[in-house]
Amino acid sequence: MLRIHCTPQDLLNVTVADHPAPLLELSLAFAALQRRDVPPEQGRWWKRSSRGLPRAAHPLLQLVSPQGAGPLFLDPPAEGFAEGLDTVLAAPRARVRAELRRVCGTGLPVTPWLRSLADLDRAAWKDLERALRTGHQHVIRPQWARLESAFRAETAWRSRVIAQQGLQAAITSLAPGTRWRALTLESPLPREAGITLRGKGIVLVPTFFWTGHLLAAPQPDGRLFLVHPAVTPLSLHPLGPADDPLVTLLGSTRARILGLLVHRHTTTDLARQLTMSISTASTQTKALRYAGLVDSRREGRAVWHWCTPLGLDLLVHAHRSAS
The missing domain is CATH 1.10.10.10 (Winged helix-like DNA-binding domain superfamily/Winged helix DNA-binding domain)
Structure with a gap:
């Protein structure tokens, strides 16, 4: 179970993301590729999209957790791919190591390449840069125009739910089983996780490759990104x-x-x-x-x-x- 402990100020600072993030979508695409519980229509479309995935992109399958758990340094919410890639490559060493420890603690196998990443080995980071560029070129870029259009429709709908039905309805409808207990948001998760917020706010972020549980991504500035499956899968847009x-x-x-x-x-x-x-x-x-x-x-x-x-x-x- 995921439990997010909010302050009243966090609820006053709930917003909807204003742009899709290519590296977030790329990371979740590779997470979904490793799962067996993807809905049939999404799964068939994913297989077509990932057919012929270049070997240069395969290291991402070692790095990305199939549970959608990160690592968080890999998917900054940058609007452009180039800007996001620069942020990944400049990630502080302490954050890289902490995130790799965290995701390996959720069941991700510890491989020699992951150890090299944690040690900031230059060759390993060159492999990562090549994998991100190749994955983006093969998986995200061909779908980007459709994804941007779908994102605008999704956020328009979510904003309308907030305006017509209120914040409670907008957030509890993000994923099945999500509910409020006083100022604590609870949502089903394969493991126990708790996050305590400090008033910096929550950003609702739809994703079009992930179809599983609600994902919580704390940001360096103190905000929490609540990443949720879009109402309409990308394949149906x-x-x-x-x-x-x-x-x-x-x-x-x-x-x-x-x-x-x-x-x-x-x-x-x-x-x-x-x-x-x-x-x-x-x-x-x-x-x-x-x-x-x-x-x-x-x-x-x-x-x-x-x-x-x-x-x-x-x-x-x-x-x-x-x-």
Whole structure:
């Protein structure tokens, strides 16, 4: 059983992740590959996706726990693969050793290569870098456009659950058997684990490769990432923007902006993420605001934008129609 002891401040600081993390998905993909309890549809799709997995990626099968237990230095929540890889390669030695001890304590076999990683052997870390690059190229990159679209739909739906049904419903629906006992969140886990939070908050992070129990990933900054299976598996999501009814309704640019505005962004943020001018981003958000899909507010020199309830409903319903 997993028990997470929260403070009231942690519950006030519950948020939904604003982007998928490629290295987290890669790590959980290799965890799922080693499990036998993956649902049939997901399992068949995984076998097709992993067919011909290059040998250079095989070291990840030694390192990643099939229980989804980490190691946590391997899957930083960076938005880009290159940034995340740099974070992995710069992981402090003490954290690397502590995480390897922890995951080996959950049943991961201790191999000579893992010992070399713990000793910061240069050749072993070169193997790890090559494995991460190869795994990302073979498993994650071909699915990234679909995964980003699925992530936006999932987080829009989860945000809507929080708005309509409250935080309790949003969190207890993350995985079967999850429940609250006062300020303690309990969720089924193959082993006993307890985490005590200190008010830094909880981030709800959907994943599209993991289909098992709820995963708790404490972060160096004190926050807790609650990693949970997405409601709709990636294999059941539409293949791309051509299948997206929002593109037909709003056009591709406004559809992408609406998807991003599940979370608050400034006009400058939108322009940067969509590689457009600030004036173009402002014009597009203005059109969405007139349609009642987006709210905007100036704070100092920045203008912030976010989805209205109507905008969130449109995202969720369009995704269901496409599926």
